[in-house]
Amino acid sequence: MLFSGLALLFATGLLDSARPVPSSFDAQVRQYLLQNPEIVVESLQRLENRRQLADANELQTLIAERRDDIFNDAAAPTAGNPEGDVALVEFFDYNCPYCRKAAPDIQQAVEDDPNLKLVFKEWPILGPGSEFAARAALASHKQGKYEAFHHALMGFSGRVSESSTLTIAGDVGLDVEQLKRDMEDPAIADAIARNRALANDLRITGTPTFVVGDEIIRGLVDLATLQRFITDAREKPEG
Structure with missing residues (x-):
């Protein structure tokens, strides 16, 4: 001693x-x-x-060094204002119950803030069903229905699997056969692989995880907390 x-x-x-x-x-x-x-x-x-x-x-240094990969990856779907002054990035899995709980608050944050850009990082970590859903979601972007499909997957009450994903795809008006073909695009697998590597570099270990400004928010937080981080990022000078 x-x-x-x-x-x-x-x-x-x-x-x-x-x-x-x-x-x-x-x-x-x-x-x-x-x-x-x-x-x-x-x-x-x-x-x-x-x-x-x-x-x-x-981590703040790493976020600054990887800023384009985190906030501006062209393969990552976005919502809200694409030219917003603050970007909120979410790493998520469609089978994560906490991601599903977070979804309404994230949507509310976007609706309340006309200068917020939302960046979706598909990060399937909960099995083959999650992997299939993530690939399908990214493929749906080619039909212009990513956001609707994303919300429908997040709103699903059961386990997201290959069959349920395709059923939901049809329900939101996607051409399912076209979707299946588009899922085979190597660019989709590459995008998911980049998300995995980025999550590892940022020491992200679970979903949901958010990145906003130079902060990493791990786990489920309420709307007020999320908005506070967004406000802090907006008020903090870059660099």
Whole structure:
């Protein structure tokens, strides 16, 4: 405990590492730590805070470096204002229950904000049904029905599978046979692969995950929280 306690105190700046440590000091520190265990807790918290700050700074740098991949990938469907001053990016899976819960709030955020651009990142992580639905959704873009198809898939109450995806496609007016052919376009598989690589680079591990400005929002949040992040991104100068 002594050495770990000393290391924590030095690492967090509670002790000066350049100062000579007399032999009697070891016993004094040990006794002090035993009598004041909250010092160790405080030291651990300081280290954790530093780690979190370093991780956040690293991710903000990465977002800046990958800005075009995140916000301006031509293969990623969009909604809202394509020339909006703020872009909200969502990584999602059609079989993710939290993505489905988030969908109405995302739509409301777009309706409430005429200067918001919404970027869809198809990221199927929940099995073959999700993969098929993501490919079908991207293929529907060629028929000009991506947004309607996306909302219908998100509004589906059951497990999205190959058969349910095609049924929903027909319900929203897509030419299903054309859709199947368009799904074979290698560009669709490439777009999904790029989303997977980007999610990995950004250390995204679950859905839904949002990127707005230089912030990553992990998990389901309510409309007010989402709008606050959008406002913060709008008020923060670029660069």
